[in-house]
Amino acid sequence: MAKVKLSGIRKSFGQSEVIKGIDLEIPAGSFCAFVGPSGCGKSTLLRMIAGLEDITHGSLEIGGQEMIDVAPAKRGVAMVFQSYALYPHMTVAENVTFGLRMANHPKRDTEQRCLEAARMLKLEELLDRKPSQLSGGQRQRVAIGRAIVRNPDVFLFDEPLSNLDAALRVEMRAEITRLHAKLDATMLYVTHDQVEAMTMADMIVVLDKGMIEQVGSPLGLYHEPNTLFVARFIGSPRMNTFSVNLCDAGDGNVSCMLPGGSSIQLDGSSLRTGKATFGIRPEHLDVVADGHLQGKAVLCERLGSETMLHVDIGLADPITVKADGLTNVTEGDAVGLKLNPKACHLFGPDDRRVRSGSLQ
Amino acid sequence: MKPVPAAPRRRRKRLDLTPWLFLAPAIMFFLVYVVVPIGQSISISFLEWDGLGEKKWIGLQNYQDLLKDEAFYVSLKNNLIWLVLYLLAIPAGLFLALFLNQTVTGMRLYKSLFFFPFVISNVVVGLIFSWFYTPDFGLMPKIIGFFTGEEIAVLANESLATYGIVAAGLWPQIAYCMILYLTGLNSINPELVEAARLDDAKGFKMLWYVILPQLRPATFIALVVTVIGALRSFDLVAIMTVGGPWGSSRVLSYFMFEQSLSEYGTSMGYGAAIAVVLFAIMLVFITMFIVRMIIQERTA
Amino acid sequence: MFPTPIERTQPRTRFAYKVFLPIALILWLLPLLGVALTSVKPAADLDSGNYFGAPSRIAIENYWLVFKNSNIGYYFWNSIKVTVPSVLVSIGLSLLAGFALATYSFRSNLIIFFMIVAGNYVPYQILAIPVRDLPININLYDTTLGLALTHIAFQTGFCTLFMRNFIKALPNALIESARVEGVSEWRIFCYIVVPLVRPAIAALSVLIFTFVWNEYFWATIMSQSVDVRPVTAGINELSGEWKARWELISAASILTAAPPVLMFFLMQKHFIAGLALGATKG
Numbered sequence: 001m002a003k004v005k006l007s008g009i010r011k012s013f014g015q016s017e018v019i020k021g022i023d024l025e026i027p028a029g030s031f032c033a034f035v036g037p038s039g040c041g042k043s044t045l046l047r048m049i050a051g052l053e054d055i056t057h058g059s060l061e062i063g064g065q066e067m068i069d070v071a072p073a074k075r076g077v078a079m080v081f082q083s084y085a086l087y088p089h090m091t092v093a094e095n096v097t098f099g100l101r102m103a104n105h106p107k108r109d110t111e112q113r114c115l116e117a118a119r120m121l122k123l124e125e126l127l128d129r130k131p132s133q134l135s136g137g138q139r140q141r142v143a144i145g146r147a148i149v150r151n152p153d154v155f156l157f158d159e160p161l162s163n164l165d166a167a168l169r170v171e172m173r174a175e176i177t178r179l180h181a182k183l184d185a186t187m188l189y190v191t192h193d194q195v196e197a198m199t200m201a202d203m204i205v206v207l208d209k210g211m212i213e214q215v216g217s218p219l220g221l222y223h224e225p226n227t228l229f230v231a232r233f234i235g236s237p238r239m240n241t242f243s244v245n246l247c248d249a250g251d252g253n254v255s256c257m258l259p260g261g262s263s264i265q266l267d268g269s270s271l272r273t274g275k276a277t278f279g280i281r282p283e284h285l286d287v288v289a290d291g292h293l294q295g296k297a298v299l300c301e302r303l304g305s306e307t308m309l310h311v312d313i314g315l316a317d318p319i320t321v322k323a324d325g326l327t328n329v330t331e332g333d334a335v336g337l338k339l340n341p342k343a344c345h346l347f348g349p350d351d352r353r354v355r356s357g358s359l360q
Numbered sequence: 361m362k363p364v365p366a367a368p369r370r371r372r373k374r375l376d377l378t379p380w381l382f383l384a385p386a387i388m389f390f391l392v393y394v395v396v397p398i399g400q401s402i403s404i405s406f407l408e409w410d411g412l413g414e415k416k417w418i419g420l421q422n423y424q425d426l427l428k429d430e431a432f433y434v435s436l437k438n439n440l441i442w443l444v445l446y447l448l449a450i451p452a453g454l455f456l457a458l459f460l461n462q463t464v465t466g467m468r469l470y471k472s473l474f475f476f477p478f479v480i481s482n483v484v485v486g487l488i489f490s491w492f493y494t495p496d497f498g499l500m501p502k503i504i505g506f507f508t509g510e511e512i513a514v515l516a517n518e519s520l521a522t523y524g525i526v527a528a529g530l531w532p533q534i535a536y537c538m539i540l541y542l543t544g545l546n547s548i549n550p551e552l553v554e555a556a557r558l559d560d561a562k563g564f565k566m567l568w569y570v571i572l573p574q575l576r577p578a579t580f581i582a583l584v585v586t587v588i589g590a591l592r593s594f595d596l597v598a599i600m601t602v603g604g605p606w607g608s609s610r611v612l613s614y615f616m617f618e619q620s621l622s623e624y625g626t627s628m629g630y631g632a633a634i635a636v637v638l639f640a641i642m643l644v645f646i647t648m649f650i651v652r653m654i655i656q657e658r659t660a
Numbered sequence: 661m662f663p664t665p666i667e668r669t670q671p672r673t674r675f676a677y678k679v680f681l682p683i684a685l686i687l688w689l690l691p692l693l694g695v696a697l698t699s700v701k702p703a704a705d706l707d708s709g710n711y712f713g714a715p716s717r718i719a720i721e722n723y724w725l726v727f728k729n730s731n732i733g734y735y736f737w738n739s740i741k742v743t744v745p746s747v748l749v750s751i752g753l754s755l756l757a758g759f760a761l762a763t764y765s766f767r768s769n770l771i772i773f774f775m776i777v778a779g780n781y782v783p784y785q786i787l788a789i790p791v792r793d794l795p796i797n798i799n800l801y802d803t804t805l806g807l808a809l810t811h812i813a814f815q816t817g818f819c820t821l822f823m824r825n826f827i828k829a830l831p832n833a834l835i836e837s838a839r840v841e842g843v844s845e846w847r848i849f850c851y852i853v854v855p856l857v858r859p860a861i862a863a864l865s866v867l868i869f870t871f872v873w874n875e876y877f878w879a880t881i882m883s884q885s886v887d888v889r890p891v892t893a894g895i896n897e898l899s900g901e902w903k904a905r906w907e908l909i910s911a912a913s914i915l916t917a918a919p920p921v922l923m924f925f926l927m928q929k930h931f932i933a934g935l936a937l938g939a940t941k942g
Contacts, residue, residue, distance in 0.1 A: 052836050073842025085833035089855040099841030102851070150841065378845045382760035383772070386753045386816050393813030394779040397790035404789055411789075462666045464678065472928055473685055476692065479924045480917045481874035483892040487899055487913045491698065491906055492691040499694055531691070539932060545662065553662050562664075571662050588781045595876045599896055616785040621792070621881050628789055635785040646781045650774050657770065 001185055002063030002076065002153035003028045004049065010057035011044055011210075018044055020210040022058070026188065026203065031180050033189045033201035035233070041210040042190045043158055049188065050079050050156050063153055073099075078147035079156040082163065084139045086131040086146075093118075093127040096145045110149075117145040120179070137168045144176070148183070157189040161196065173199055194234050198222070206230050223358040228277055228351040237282050237308065239345070240319040244278040246271060246346075256346070259313050262292050264339055269346050271354040277347040280357065282308070282322040284343035287329060291336035295319075297329050311335050398639070405632035411620070422633035431607055432634070435615040438522050439591060439641075442611060445526045446533060446590035450582045453537020454575075458567075460538070461545045471542065478535040486599030489528035490515065493600075515601050521609040525596045533589060537582045544578030545571075584649050591642050612638040699723070699910035706907060722911040730901075731886050732912060735894035738883075739919075741804045742811065742890055743872045749808075750815040751864050755857070757816070758823025759849050763835055773824060780817045784877050792881055807882045807890070811872050818871075819864055822934070826860040827853060863934025866927045870920040891916050 004026040011019035019041045026032045034042040047053040049060060051072030060067045067075050086095050093114055094101075100110045118124045121141040131139055140160060147155055157176070161169045177200050180187050191197055197204050198218040206213040206221065206229070213233075214226045225231035232238050242259060246269070249255040254269045256278055269276075287309070295313035305325050310318040321337060329335060346355035405423070408416040426432050460471050477485065493500045493514040501511040514524035548571065556570040572579070594613040597603060603610040603618060610618070612634055620631025666677050686693065698706070702719040727733050761773050791810060792801075800806035830853070838848045879893040889897075895916050899909045924931050 050840055052839065071842070072840045077840065079837065079840045081833040081837055083831055083833050085831060085837040087834060087852055087856075098838070098851075099843060102838075102841065102843040102847050146837075146841075376766070379760040379764035379766055379769075382756045382849070386757035386776075386820055387772070389753065389813040389816055390776060390779060392794070393791060393810065394782065394787060394817070395775075397787040397794075398782070400790040401786050401788075458663055459684070461663065462677070464666060464681070468928075470681060470685060472925065474688055475924075475932075476689065476921070479870060479920050480692075481876065481892050481920070483874070483876050483896055484913045484917045487895070487909060488691045488695045490899075491695055491910065494906075499690065543932065548662065566662060584781075592783050594784070598876070598880075599899075613783060613785050616788075617877075617881075621788055631785075632789055635783065635788070638783050639786040642781065642783055646778050649781070650778055653777065654770070654774060 001028045003061075004032075004154060004186060004188065005061040006045075006049075006058065007061075008058035009045070009048065009055060009060065011041075011048060011053065012056045018210050019048070019056075022212055024205060024212065024215065026186065028063075028186055029184060030203050031177075031187045031189065031201045032203040032205060033191060033197035034205050034207055035191055035194055035197040036207035036213075037233070038192055040207040042192075042207050045207070046079075046156050046158055046188060046190045049075075049154075050077055051075055052079075076153040077156055078150045078152035078154075079158065080140075080143045080147050080160045082159040084131075084143040084163075086139055086142055088131055091128050091130055092123060092134070092142050092145075095131065095142055096127075096149055099146070099150055113149040113151075114145075117148040120148065120182070121145050121175075136164050137172060140164060140172060141175075144179070148179075153186065155183075155185055155187040157187065159190055159192065161191070162193070169196075176200060195236060198234070204234075206233060208233075223360075224353070224356040225345070226353050228279070228347045231279050231345055231347070231353075235281055237320045237322070239279045239281045240285075241277050241279045241347075242315055242319070244276055244346075246273050246276050248272040254346075256344075258292055259315055260294050264292055264341060264344065266341055266344055266346065266355060269355040271346065271348050275349060276354060277351070279345035279347065280339055280343055282320040284340045284357070284359075285319075285321045286338040286340070287321065287323050287327065288336045288338045291338035293319075293337040293339070295335055295337070297331055297333045297335050300329060300331055309335065311337065313337075401632045401635055401639075404628055405636045407629040407632075409628040410626040411628045418629070422629050425630065426633055426637070431610060431615060434607060435610045435612045435634075438609060438611045439593075439638075441522055442526055442529070442590040442593050443587065445523070446529065446586050446593075447583075449530050449533035449537050449586050450579065452530070452534045453539075453582060454541050456534065456538040457541035457545060461542060471539075475535050475539050477532040478539070480532070482532070482595035483599055485528055485532055486596045489524070489531075489596075490600050493524055516605055518605050518608040521601050521605060525593075525600050525609055528600065529589075529593060529596050533586060536585065540578045540582050540585075541575060544575045548574045580652070587645050588642070591638070591645070612641075695910045695913055698906050699914050701907050703905070703907055719907070722907045723915065726908055726912045726915065729908070730894075730898050730912070731889075732891065732894060732898065732915065734886050735889055735891040736915075738804065738888055738894075739873055739890040739892070742808050743869055746808050746811040746815060746872045747865055747868045749812045750819050750868060751861060753812070753816045754819030754823045754864070755854065755861075756849075757820045758825075758827050759853055761820070761824040762827035762830075763832075763853075773821075776817050776820050780814075780821060788877075788881060795882070802882070802884045802888050804888055807878065807888065810878050810882055811875065814878075815868050815872065819868065822864060823857065823860060826857055830856055859930065859933065862927065863930040866923050866931045867934045869923055870931075873920050 006022050006024045009019055009022040010017065022045065034045060036042050044053060048055050051067070051070065055068055062075055062077070087098065090098065096117060097110050097114050100113070114127075115124075118127055121144060123138070123141055123145055126134060126138060131142065134142065143160070160176075161172050164172060173196060189197070189201065201218060203215065204218055204221055205215050208229050214221060214230045216224075221230060221234045225234060228241065232241060244256040244258060246254045246256055249265055253265050253267050254272055255263050255265050256276070257263050258278070293313050295311040295318075297309050298312045298318050299310035301308040303325070307323045307325055307327050307329070309321040309323050309327070309329060311321055312318045323329065342359045343357040344355070345353065345357040348354045406417060406419055408418045408421070456474060460467070460474060492498045495501050495511055495513040500514060505511040512520070514520045552570065552574070556566055561570055592613060593611055594617065597609055597611055597614045598617070601609045603614050616631045616634040616638065617625070619625045619627045619634060625631065666674050697715065699722055700718045700720065701715040702717060705716050761769060795801040795803070795806035795809070800809070834852060834856070835848055838852055843851070874892060876892045876896070879890045883889045883893060895912050898912060902908050
């Protein structure tokens with residue numbers, strides 16, 4: 001268990017800078033997820049922590065020790081790769097113990113650790129098989145086992161579940177969370193899937209274009225996104241956003257001109273007049289006869305437990321509404337939508353938050 | 361953005377030296393047997409030297425002599441004939457590959473047997489075709505005789521010898537191109553072909569618009585090995601005609617061999633000059649190929 | 661699949677294809693078949709003008725005569741002595757070099773790689789005079805070792821190109837994962853890379869064996885004595901001596917061609933995979 005501290009980390013490939021100055025402190029024992037769209041630099045950041053990529057600038061501390069010039073193997077980290085990186089010519093047991101054997105670790109302890117990891121990951125029956133004889137989920141577990149036997153201070157996961165099918169992914173998600181509780185180690189986890197990040201991590205780092213957009217707890221990011229980017233990245237289906245005009249309504253309130261002509265009064269906005277981006281999540285819109293917004297349902301996705309309505313309110317794109325599973329709205333129906341003022345987000349012209357709809 | 365204090369960065373020496381240790385033996389060989397000899401040959405081309413005695417610097421004299429030597433022009437012309445005709449191996453190989461790209465029983469054996477000529481040494485190919493062309497014993501004069509009423513000894517004919525040798529060279533080269541295309545055809549995504557079928561592409565149009573673009577890597581390699589092979593041609597000339605009759609089937613590589621390396625060849629400087637000319641010609645092609653490979657490597 | 665699978669065509673086309681296929685093969689191999697046929701004809705057949713007909717009897721003794729009347733036995737042995745070490749050493753060296761070029765990104769990596777590729781295409785004549793003098797100066801001229809070293813030098817270039825591409829195609833995560841585990845570079849090479857490139861080693865072995873066995877230019881200029889001369893150089897000399905004894909020349913030709921052909925048939929899969937992968941023999 002160790003703390004990971006990044007200060008002023010930068011990385012360039014030739015001319016282009018892919019990591020543009022990252023300062024971050026990850027407390028010991030936390031489960032920290034790096035999320036962001038592809039190309040945001042999250043994997044590069046993880047590989048820099050592992051020591052697989054040089055750090056162009058800045059400092060990296062693991063457990064209070066500077067690691068910039070330390071070889072990957074000496075950093076006390078273990079990494080699980082997206083492709084699992086299992087050696088195809090070795091059995092499961094050989095794969096799991098390869099690093100220890102190469103380091104001439106005592107034989108008895110190597111076997112001991114291998115069995116322990118196998119038990120933890122339910123791999124006992126498979127120890128003599130080759131990777132090609134395993135299913136995707138089993139391979140994934142072997143890759144994790146290989147990390148476990150090294151007793152690392154920090155686990156690094158690079159999109160470990162993206163090659164699995166949906167059902168297996170849910171299962172492995174729970175398994176990794178369980179492992180985190182049991183091993184009590186610091187885990188850094190890279191994913192492009194915000195659901196994975198939300199369900200597993202206690203700390204989420206949202207990255208975009210090589211910079212940190214926001215750091216926070218899952219619910220913190222959901223309820224109080226600092227930027228439009230985070231607001232739209234976290235949450236599924238994504239938050240509806242459209243531009244509005246604000247005017248000061250006095251008493252600390254602003255009035256937003258909504259599409260279709262009606263308006264809504266909101267409190268607590270730091271921006272009083274001019275253009276802003278209005279954001280509201282699909283789950284915070286209610287279907288009513290006569291609401292703030294009027295439109296026509298163009299698509300109804302019936303998922304059973306809920307129904308996703310795509311409502312055309314005269315904007316370029318329809319907005320999404322999460323309605324009851326048994327709603328009787330059908331395609332072509334006129335729909336009124338009521339906004340919960342406590343759930344309305346506002347973002348200024350620089351895309352930074354001016355009001356959060358944290359339901360508080 | 362606030363400036364970031366530059367952390368002290370030392371390079372990790374361990375990783376920096378390792379590749380050179382792994383490379384050292386191969387690079388040694390490469391330097392000793394390729395890089396240095398090229399330089400030496402170029403410098404020898406400015407000398408008058410019999411290989412043993414005194415070396416005399418004569419500047420560009422060897423090159424000037426070369427320009428006046430009719431044998432040089434004959435060789436050059438033959439190299440051009442080789443190059444042009446050898447390129448036929450590419451479409452011919454493609455044709456054979458298309459013909460053989462089927463899954464009839466025993467197809468594997470057929471493909472192997474068609475590939476046979478490439479596995480055989482050029483020396484043997486040369487001997488086989490020498491026999492094939494020999495008057496009385498060989499088949500070819502009989503075939504020609506059947507059509508023209510006159511048996512011709514191809515290799516003894518000044519104006520035909522080179523063509524005869526090129527034909528022999530095409531035999532293994534076509535086999536080579538065929539196998540390149542066969543593997544290329546094998547790696548085409550079948551869904552792509554099916555999609556094109558649904559778009560009603562067939563026959564030659566399918567080949568031209570769908571298949572050939574997919575075969576570009578194979579075509580490129582076929583082109584490289586064919587061009588290089590044509591310009592390097594030596595074995596068959598040495599075996600089938602020893603440059604004759606009367607030097608009419610010489611190519612630059614054989615001309616050089618005659619001058620410097622054969623039993624009676626002792627003009628090292630002159631031979632080196634011929635080699636430099638051949639090298640310069642090939643360098644044009646090599647550079648083109650390498651540039652294309654570098655572009656590929658960059659985009660990959 | 662393109663062209664259209666023959667099973668899906670009309671019966672008439674299918675029939676024509678099946679009939680034409682063996683005919684095409686016979687035409688394609690006609691020169692070779694002719695030589696094979698000649699090699700088992702008794703000398704009397706040729707003397708009496710039976711050039712193309714069936715042999716009056718199968719004269720296996722031609723093959724025996726080849727060995728008895730010439731040094732071809734020595735030549736064969738010489739070829740083996742040159743070929744086997746050339747194959748082993750050039751593959752060994754190229755494994756090392758290919759690993760370096762495929763897994764490390766250092767500044768001159770691509771330059772070295774493309775130098776080696778280019779070196780592979782250079783005409784031998786530009787190298788021949790100095791390369792022939794090289795062993796003369798260190799007393800290795802006209803020795804098996806001198807010839808083998810030359811082959812090693814030129815085959816290593818091709819092998820390196822091949823190995824580099826093969827190793828580069830391995831998932832990089834395998835090597836990175838070992839690095840994170842603290843495995844030394846040398847051990848990564850021995851325990852991960854070498855086992856994984858076994859197919860490439862197999863393919864290269866057949867290819868290089870064939871190339872070296874069949875090589876003629878260096879064989880002629882680097883060897884003179886009976887104990888050194890490889891079979892390709894030797895047989896050409898013999899064909900000069902035997903002039904019109906085509907049954908002997910044919911038999912010797914078949915013998916010379918046999919080892920690579922055998923190798924090809926035994927390891928066909930590797931051979932073709934190798935050509936497809938490296939595919940840059942000059």
